[in-house]
Amino acid sequence: MAYEDGGGVKGRAYGGCRPGPAERYMDLALREAGKAALKGEVPVGAVIVRDGAVLAKGRNKRMAGRDVAGHAEIDAMRKAARKLGDWRLDGCEMYVTLEPCPMCAGAIIQSRLARLHYGASDPKAGAAGSVVDLFAVDGWNHRVEVMEGVMGAECSAILSAFFRGLRKGVGSRAP
Numbered sequence: 001m002a003y004e005d006g007g008g009v010k011g012r013a014y015g016g017c018r019p020g021p022a023e024r025y026m027d028l029a030l031r032e033a034g035k036a037a038l039k040g041e042v043p044v045g046a047v048i049v050r051d052g053a054v055l056a057k058g059r060n061k062r063m064a065g066r067d068v069a070g071h072a073e074i075d076a077m078r079k080a081a082r083k084l085g086d087w088r089l090d091g092c093e094m095y096v097t098l099e100p101c102p103m104c105a106g107a108i109i110q111s112r113l114a115r116l117h118y119g120a121s122d123p124k125a126g127a128a129g130s131v132v133d134l135f136a137v138d139g140w141n142h143r144v145e146v147m148e149g150v151m152g153a154e155c156s157a158i159l160s161a162f163f164r165g166l167r168k169g170v171g172s173r174a175p
C-alpha cells in the first residue's frame, strides 16, 4: 500500500452487493483502518483468517512506530505468526483494505499465504497490478491467489475522507 492519496476502485472480482464472508472479514479490516485514522495514521487495516476463524488483525502504525515496515499487512502477519508459532502462514487468507505495496506483497509471498483479498486499488504504489504485479510473476516458489475489489468503494472512501481531512487541516499530523 502506498499510504498516499488516490486509492481507486476496480471492483472486477466482487460485483455482488449481498454480504458474504469476504465482506464480513473486510468489514473487520475496515474497522482496523478506522482505528488507525483515529491515531492520525493513514487508514489501512488487515485481517488474517484461517479455516473461517479470524487469526489476527493489523493496522497501519507507521508513524507511531516510526517504522517504514509498520504497514497493516506486516502488523497482521507478525501477530498471526506469533499465534501460530510459525512464520509460515500456509492455508491463511488476508483481507486488506488497500492494494499491498511491493514490501508487503513480498512479505505476503514469503509468508506463503494462500489468498489475498484487497479492497481499493493503489495507483501510486500498488504491487498487485496497479504499478507492478508481483503476484503474477512466474518463478516464485509460492503463488498467492489474489482477489481485488471486495468492498472497494468503502475501502476507498475511508482513505479519501482521511486525506480530505488532512487537506482541511482537520486530522493530526500529515503523513
Ligand SMILES: [Zn+2]
Pocket (backbone or CB within 6 Å): 001, 002, 071, 072, 073, 100, 101, 102, 103, 104, 105
Ligand atoms: Zn505495505
